[in-house]
Amino acid sequence: MNPHPPPWAQAPTWANQPSGLPKHPRFFFTDGNAPVIVDNTLYRLHRYLFSKGSWYLNLGEQPNYLWESKKDFDRFLTILYPSDYSKHECETAEEWASVLTVADHVGMQDIRRLAISRLAECAGPVDKIVLGHRYNVTEWLAPAYLALATRTESISAAEGVRLGVDALVRLAALQDEIYGNLRSYVNPEKFAEMFASKLAI
Template sequence: LNSTSPFSPSLLSLGSSRASSPSDVTVAEAPVDQANEPDSNKSRHPQYYFEDGNVVFRIEDTLYNVHRYFFARDSTHFRAILQDTDASHPCVMSDVSCADFDEFIAILYPTDFRQPTKKTTAQWTSILHLAAKWGFENIKLLAIDSLTAHAIPIDKIVLGRRYGITDWLPGAYEAVCIRADPLTLEEGTKLGVEDTVRISAVRQVYGTSKARYEVKYLAGDLKEVFRLEQPSVGGPTSTDDEEDAIKTLEAQVAEARVEYLAGSVRSCATSLNSHNRIRSMTTQRCVHCYPELDEQRVKREATEEKERQLGELKSKLEERQQELVGRQGRMSSFR
């Protein structure tokens, strides 16, 4: 097997935070082959070549003799591969570096039980990469939890894009966009051209110098600016639902008014007839001259409540329309 330079999942290696889609994470497979060539020129790993191990991995020029149980238990990828292997023929992984594999396997074989997971962002990045690549879901979640607590926003953008950790992205983008310091050359290299340009545009538009728009709008605009989610059916600028609700409520208010007025007229006629039987009336009085019946009061209050709801809905629709017009203006800066 010809030796090739192993892949390293460093934050700089892909050159762009958008270089890999989330769907690539669980289907990526490492080429693992049983080697036929002699291994006399390969060195045993000083820590991870166990005498009672039952599966041998050859990575670069180093042999690892470990326990198949851990790999078959937690990874469907290895469960399938290791069925046809034995300890006498090492499995060769040509696209993994010893440094990255050491970090990963240290999770399976911890040496410090008081602080078994105290690692740097770079170390957790290596672990996250291999865990995602091979389908070790629990180790992947462990890496995500640790990086959530300690990784800086730039790294969260790069890793969040690469491994589909969408919960990181809005907060990380906002932190980078509103900070005082501009992007460095190293950060721009990590992020790639597209994110670097968009972040620079956001910083100019929302407030680091002569802002065109107040920074309070930034959190609401981030997902559209950085395309963090697909637009909903009807588009993000649709007010159709609000307009339909207003039409429905207007019809209900009109119907309630007619019903209330009709009830008032009947009440007035009933009251007049009752009084005429007792004494003749020289002057007819309007409905407002008589106490309001409970039934009338209930209908009136229901009508007034619908009118109040209608007023609030119209006010919210107007605010929503103004907000959408403002957002369309802001988004025009990024097209």
């Protein structure tokens, strides 16, 4: 059995009886033709809106179970069903990361590009490293690693957990390279004099 099912899958037996599930208060449309179940919540969407994605072929009258969080899926749907056409409801890096997650999984490339462009403006270097590796946004990686390697604050424990071992190893190697090159431009005698005067020795 595949341990990593696709983001969509035919709903399990219990989900083929959608009448017992709560309907989403915003994204259940009576004229919809694509029932979807996320976190035991029933959505009824419009199939044509997904025509540019790989998920389109999997939508039909039978409910599909989406392996995403309800929060992420709702944020993604605000792009397809905006409450205000003059602006997006998503504003923060966390919200746009949700949009990127679902857009990437269901193959909606236009929305994926939109999320990437917004994250380029609002995401910090840790987010860009994590998401850049996960979703192959390679143009983020070098600038984000450099920003972390040269910032004055140390990597926090929470940031370290998010980055993971591989990214931390890359970051340490980059810092060694940066400060190794820096030392080659420093006059050791003047450096010692400066510290001696600062420490009054």
